[in-house]
Amino acid sequence: MFTGIVEILGTVAALEELDQSSSGGGGTSLTISDAEEILGDAHLGDSISVNGTCLTITEFEKSWFKVGVAPETLRRTNLGSLKKGSKVNLERAVSASTRMGGHFVQGHVDTIATIQSVTPDGNALTFRFKPRDAAVLRYIVEKGYVTIDGASLTVTKVEDGLDGWWEVMLIAYTQEKVVTATKKPGEAVNVEVDQVGKYVEKSVVGYFEGTTKGEFAILEKMVSKLVDERLKSLGK
Helix, strand or coil: CECCCCCEEEEEEEEECCCCCCCCCCCEEEEEECCHHHCCCCCCCCEEEECCEEEEEEEECCCCEEEEECHHHHHHCCHHHCCCCCEEEEEECCCCCCCCCCCCECCCCCEEEEEEEEEEECCEEEEEEEECCHHHHHHCCCCCEEEECCEEEEEEEEECCCCCEEEEEECHHHHCCCHHHHCCCCCEEEEEECHHHHHHHHHHHHHHHCCCCCCCHHHHHHHHHHHHHHHHHCCC
């Protein structure tokens, strides 16, 4: 579990497609350097977020670490397009003393999105994103959370539909702390929607289909109340 508050920017030192070392396991691996600041308490097997993707540390030294990247992860994320020298957002998994400054982020990327435009607004930048999978738009709401390359950001505007999109604004401080600020229209970002929306959707569907069997009881009561109030307001 993560917060979406990026700790540091790391640098891709290597992307190996067939890493035959003991820590590579014969698959794709990423080696990230410039990470000394977050490796002081690292252990093999620790989870770490790389551009919003939860990965497992398989090898590390003082200033670098290696992670394996599964085929499914390569299909879901933009990690396969990284090159030597690419900057990446890094965040360690939450601990008991972590401040929850962002929101609950799993590090499970839902889809990638393409940057449609970057528009200056004073000292801020407004980014517009179009998702590869338009279905995720139902989980994205104005003033809600969305995770972009591992950074927890607030949605400022959203347009639904097959050609839908959403926007976020990066303030000057954030521009210095995340890789998204350096990206241009046409480039891809990893997207994780707020998981709360998924649970609410499942509860709503279960309520109407009668399949929840006591699961999500609190949400069921909320849905029932909202539906009843809406029907009464319509005179039904």
